[in-house]
Amino acid sequence: MIKTSEDKFKEASEAFEVLGDKEKRSRYDQFGHAAEGMGSGMRGSGAAGGNGFGDVFGDIFSDFFSGSPGDSTSRGERGSDLQYNMEISFEDAVFGSSKEIDVPRMETCDSCSGLGAESEKDIKICGTCGGTGQQRVQQGFFSVATTCSSCRGRGKTISNPCKTCQGRTRVSKTKRIRVNIPAGVSSGSRIKLTGEGEHGVNSGSSGDLYIVLSVKDHSIFERDGADIFCEVPISFTQATLGTDLEVPTLEGKARLKIPTGTQTHKIFRLKNQGIAQLRGGGRGDLHVRIVVETPTKLSERQIELLNEFDDCCDDESNPIRDKFVKSIKNLFT
């Protein structure tokens, strides 16, 4: 299928969501870790990452233009977690796979190495607040502290912002990331890629990337945990006389002996032909459900033969039907 650029854009924007707040994160915490190697809980936001240069120049680098007051301490700000919704084929879920995805995210500006300024000399202590990030305003008897309007609470100002990032310290980039999908995943399975979320600010650690999988339906197989189900239609004659069938399996084909007199919806189990279980414990089974097809569009000759066949039938031919008919009779007499 050829996708238009509009489709691709739509996919990309739908596939991507920034997990910016704790509430959303805790929601994702509730996912069971369905696959080995998938992470559990989330780290808290705003983890302290300040050291070296970051400690000195502190929060000026975080959200420089956002206008939010932030915490006025010299600590790094952790990058946001990201969620990527990935649709995979039935086969990829069953056998595992390795895929490359393009993840748009904020990365530390290469030009200024996250400084936000053209050089360290361009960063000054804010003249209005003297570096505290706060101004005191008299209101009646009280003196109220408000966020400094000159530096937006950062305590520092940049006289010559970095031209690449305009002082934001991060730039929007697209990172190609390889995702290894373990065999046996299912829709809702989540893969955590630690540190592959958005880069932090001011030496803050990077967020994490969460790949949330949804598995496409298969044209013939249905899945229930590690077991798979497949309906195989056979003719009335095959069901009656028995036959040697070729049935589809995950790996290809298998022979299945259908005994004489097989009823419709009879299920045959092929052991260990299902899906590998994520936490070990072997493979599930393949359940082949036989569906007997009633012949349609019969020719005169076929009708004639079937009528002749019916005339030859006796009490032994259709015991299930005969038993039912008898019990109905008993019911109303």
Ligand SMILES: [Zn+2]
């Ligand atoms: Zn820059």
Ligand SMILES: [Zn+2]
């Ligand atoms: Zn200030």
